[in-house]
Amino acid sequence: MLRFLFTRLALLIPTFIGITISAFAFIRLLPGDPILVMAGERTVSPERHAILMKQFGFDRPLWQQYLEYFGNAVSGDLGRSLVTKRPVFDEFLTLFPATLELSLCAMLFAVILGIPAGSFAAVKRGTPWDQMVMGSALVGFSMPIFWWGLLVIIFFSGILHWTPVSGRISLIYFFPSVTGFMLIDSLLSGQKGAFASALSHLILPTVVLGTIPLAVIARQTRSAMLEVLSEDYVRTARAKGLPYSRVIGIHALRNAMIPVITTIGLQVGTLVAGAILTETIFSWPGIGKWMVDSIFRRDYPSVQGGLLLIAVMVMLVNLIVDVLYGVINPRIRHAR
Amino acid sequence: MTVETIQDLVIDRRRVGRLALFLEFWRYFRENHGAVAGLLVFAITCFLAIFADAIAPYGPTEQFRDALLEPPVWQEGGSTRFLLGTDAVGRDLLSRLLHGARYSLFIGCIVVSLALVVGILVGLFAGFIGGTIDTLIMRLMDIILAFPSLLLALALVAILGPSLTNAMIAIALIQQPHYVRLTRGSVLSEKTKDYVTAARVAGVGPIRLMFRTILPNCMAPLIVQAALSFSDAILGAAALGFLGMGAQPPTPEWGTMLAEAREFILRAWWVVTFPGLAILITVLAINLMGDGLRDALDPRLKRS
Numbered sequence: 001m002l003r004f005l006f007t008r009l010a011l012l013i014p015t016f017i018g019i020t021i022s023a024f025a026f027i028r029l030l031p032g033d034p035i036l037v038m039a040g041e042r043t044v045s046p047e048r049h050a051i052l053m054k055q056f057g058f059d060r061p062l063w064q065q066y067l068e069y070f071g072n073a074v075s076g077d078l079g080r081s082l083v084t085k086r087p088v089f090d091e092f093l094t095l096f097p098a099t100l101e102l103s104l105c106a107m108l109f110a111v112i113l114g115i116p117a118g119s120f121a122a123v124k125r126g127t128p129w130d131q132m133v134m135g136s137a138l139v140g141f142s143m144p145i146f147w148w149g150l151l152v153i154i155f156f157s158g159i160l161h162w163t164p165v166s167g168r169i170s171l172i173y174f175f176p177s178v179t180g181f182m183l184i185d186s187l188l189s190g191q192k193g194a195f196a197s198a199l200s201h202l203i204l205p206t207v208v209l210g211t212i213p214l215a216v217i218a219r220q221t222r223s224a225m226l227e228v229l230s231e232d233y234v235r236t237a238r239a240k241g242l243p244y245s246r247v248i249g250i251h252a253l254r255n256a257m258i259p260v261i262t263t264i265g266l267q268v269g270t271l272v273a274g275a276i277l278t279e280t281i282f283s284w285p286g287i288g289k290w291m292v293d294s295i296f297r298r299d300y301p302s303v304q305g306g307l308l309l310i311a312v313m314v315m316l317v318n319l320i321v322d323v324l325y326g327v328i329n330p331r332i333r334h335a336r
Numbered sequence: 337m338t339v340e341t342i343q344d345l346v347i348d349r350r351r352v353g354r355l356a357l358f359l360e361f362w363r364y365f366r367e368n369h370g371a372v373a374g375l376l377v378f379a380i381t382c383f384l385a386i387f388a389d390a391i392a393p394y395g396p397t398e399q400f401r402d403a404l405l406e407p408p409v410w411q412e413g414g415s416t417r418f419l420l421g422t423d424a425v426g427r428d429l430l431s432r433l434l435h436g437a438r439y440s441l442f443i444g445c446i447v448v449s450l451a452l453v454v455g456i457l458v459g460l461f462a463g464f465i466g467g468t469i470d471t472l473i474m475r476l477m478d479i480i481l482a483f484p485s486l487l488l489a490l491a492l493v494a495i496l497g498p499s500l501t502n503a504m505i506a507i508a509l510i511q512q513p514h515y516v517r518l519t520r521g522s523v524l525s526e527k528t529k530d531y532v533t534a535a536r537v538a539g540v541g542p543i544r545l546m547f548r549t550i551l552p553n554c555m556a557p558l559i560v561q562a563a564l565s566f567s568d569a570i571l572g573a574a575a576l577g578f579l580g581m582g583a584q585p586p587t588p589e590w591g592t593m594l595a596e597a598r599e600f601i602l603r604a605w606w607v608v609t610f611p612g613l614a615i616l617i618t619v620l621a622i623n624l625m626g627d628g629l630r631d632a633l634d635p636r637l638k639r640s
Contacts, residue, residue: 018479029495135370138627142620144571146578147594147612150601154609158602273486277575291487292579295494307491311482318482 004326008319015315017070023308024069027300028062078305083297088305092287097180098168099279099286103271105202106210111264114214118221119256122229123248133218140215145274149208149281156204163200166283170197209278213267220263224256231255258328265321268314364632371628377621385437392431393419396588400426405604421606423597429606432588433614439589440570440618443504447569448562450508455515456558460546462516463523474520477513485510486575493581500583503576504569511565518561522554556633563626567619574615590615 035044035052044052053059057068072078078088121133157165164170168182175189183202186194228234229252237247275288283289287306294302365371384391394400400422407414408421408429420429462473480488492506526532527550535549576582577591585596590611597607 014475015478015482018475019482022479022483026491026495031495031497138370138623139616139620142567142571142616142623144574144591144612144615144619146575146591147608147615150594150598150608151612154601154605269484272484276486276490277578280579291490295490296580303491303494307483307487310484310487314484315482 001326005323008322012315012319016312019308019311019315020070020073021066023073023304023311024066026304026307030300073308078308079301081294081302082299083294083302088302089309091290091302092306092309095285095287095290097177098182098284099275099288101181101183102202102205102209102278102284102286103275105206106271106274107213107264107267109206109210110213110217110267114217115221115253115260117214118218118260119225119248119253121218121222122225125226130222134222137215137218140211141219143211143215145208145211146277146281148211149204149278152204152208153281163204164197168198168201168285169194170201173197205278205282205284208281209271209274212270212274213264216267216270217260217263221256221260224259225252228252228256258325261328262321262325265317265324268317272310272314361632365628368628368631370624371631374621374624374628377617378625381437381618381621382441384434385441388434388438392428392434394428394431396427396432396435397586398427398431400428402426405600405607407604408606411606420610421604423593423607424600424604427586429610432593433590433610436588436590436593436611436614437618439500439583439587440574440615443500443507443573444566444569444622446504447508447511447573448566450504451511451515451565452558452562454508455512456519456551458512459516459519460523460551463520463527464542464546464550470520473516477516480510480513483510486572489572489576490579490581493576498576498581498584500573500577500587500589503573503582506576507569507572511568514561514565515558518557519554522557523550526550526553559633560626560630563622563629567622567626570615570619570622 035049035056035058057065076089078092080087081091084091117133117137121130124130153165156162169186173186173189173191173194175185175191175194178185178188182198183195186198234247234252237251238244242251272288275286276292277288278284279286279289280292287310291303291306291310293299294306400418403415403418403422404426405424406418406422406426409416409419411421414421418428418430420433422428423432458473462470483491488510489503489506492509493502496502496505532545532549535545540549573582574589574591574594577589578595580595583589583592585592593611594608597604597611601608
């Protein structure tokens with residue numbers, strides 16, 4: 001097991017270096033003079049230009065610049081935002097809990113609905129029920145979620161007035177951030193109605209962000225279940241006279257979960273991409289919206305830092321999934 | 337039996353073989369009603385896109401100042417002049433949607449061809465040559481795959497500048513690692529098979545070995561991937577357009593139309609609903625087709 005873990009970790013090193021090179025290259029690849037590009041519409045005097053060149057280190061050879069960038073990045077220094085002047089890493093940490101809260105809720109939504117739906121479709125294979133579930137899953141899978149978000153706003157906020165249109169909580173509530181998760185913080189604050197407000201702000205973004213993972217998980221659960229249901233041990237369990245629900249729920253589902261867990265882990269990239277769109281639609285103050293805003297504000301250090309942090313995060317989650325997979329399924333870790 | 341008739345026989349067998357293969361494919365494909373429906377919808381979309389100029393009642397950027405935000409025909413205030421209503425500057429929504437189909441299909445074709453050709457070349461090369469070059473290429477692909485696709489596309493478009501062309505280049509670049517991996521994987525498993533060894537022994541050169549001997553046997557998963565990434569490309573380009581990073585107004589690209597319509601969501605549902613519906617229907621049709629293709633072409637991936 002340890003050897004398996006170390007192999008996987010060692011494989012990450014070249015990828016990590018590659019990610020830092022990509023992030024480093026990002027600002028250098030912008031066409032034109034990097035200082036002028038970052039300055040955008042603002043004018044830069046020649047003296048200021050020289051100072052800035054020195055400050056960003058653009059006057060030194062590329063490999064020196066990269067080594068310094070790499071050293072700084074590893075120690076958590078990703079430069080400062082051009083707009084807020086705050087360190088990029090701090091900005092990321094402030095905004096990350098909002099995205100994490102939204103993503104976790106979306107994933108929970110997708111898993112809680114997706115696994116039963118997929119199992120149900122597998123058990124009812126070939127019936128109209130199966131076709132209905134799989135049809136909906138394919139629609140969800142094909143959904144342009146930026147449009148889906150606008151539709152649910154029109155319907156639930158515009159017509160029914162059930163939920164607010166944007167933000168994380170109503171502006172009348174104010175309390176210190178303890179965990180960064182609005183749901184927990186609002187409960188801790190003890191203010192009446194705060195939790196309900198936070199929850200009502202969270203529901204629509206959760207559904208929108210969870211739609212594609214839900215569809216993917218339902219499809220994957222169905223095919224994994226179908227495979228397992230034709231196994232000998234399932235037939236044996238049924239022949240023994242075990243109740244059908246027990247065979248499905250314990251014997252089959254447990255074994256079908258192995259590929260499903262991988263699928264869930266692989267959805268992290270989808271979640272980040274989805275978060276960019278969902279957060280933009282719902283004005284959700286997370287890293288997805290931050291990235292889009294930074295690109296539009298030409299705040300390139302923020303974009304660069306965000307790219308690096310998000311890529312590293314996705315890489316680490318994939319590692320965890322990989323290792324978990326090895327834990328659950330011994331065949332994988334002995335494969336090498 | 338003369339020599340001539342034997343040749344005739346051989347040629348005849350081959351023709352039947354091709355036809356038989358296609359018929360077998362079609363038999364599997366036809367069984368999947370969803371796939372056939374998808375194919376039909378996709379064909380209609382193609383037809384509408386090609387003949388958009390003739391079918392659309394107005395030009396995609398033609399403005400009618402007397403009919404701003406006019407609702408669709410069936411709603412109160414709508415007229416038969418504009419079947420699906422007009423947008424905020426008085427452009428006919430139906431005409432814009434029809435012309436938008438062109439952009440979406442064009443995006444899908446260009447992105448998939450770019451990603452497919454480059455991906456196959458790189459994948460064949462990596463799988464065939466092996467060794468350090470293979471490792472380097474595959475690590476590079478891992479790095480591209482480490483970034484969430486939309487984020488990388490956004491960053492690339494930020495570098496290249498927002499436009500439809502750059503959006504397509506960015507999306508092709510992020511899709512291409514999938515083709516490289518698929519091709520390389522198939523090449524590695526095909527390379528050791530007897531028929532390849534036989535061809536090599538018979539003196540077939542490396543280029544012919546790559547493209548004529550091995551590649552045709554790797555095509556099935558690639559075709560399936562092409563169908564799926566066609567819809568991915570349409571969605572991705574629309575998402576970039578929606579974020580203001582793809583096609584720029586007044587281009588009638590569906591995602592860009594949605595971005596323009598965003599401020600009217602609570603006042604004019606039709607300007608938001610129809611472009612998105614067009615994206616959904618097109619993508620859904622292609623995905624249905626893709627599922628059918630996978631079942632018919634690639635027994636290994638077959639879902640029961």
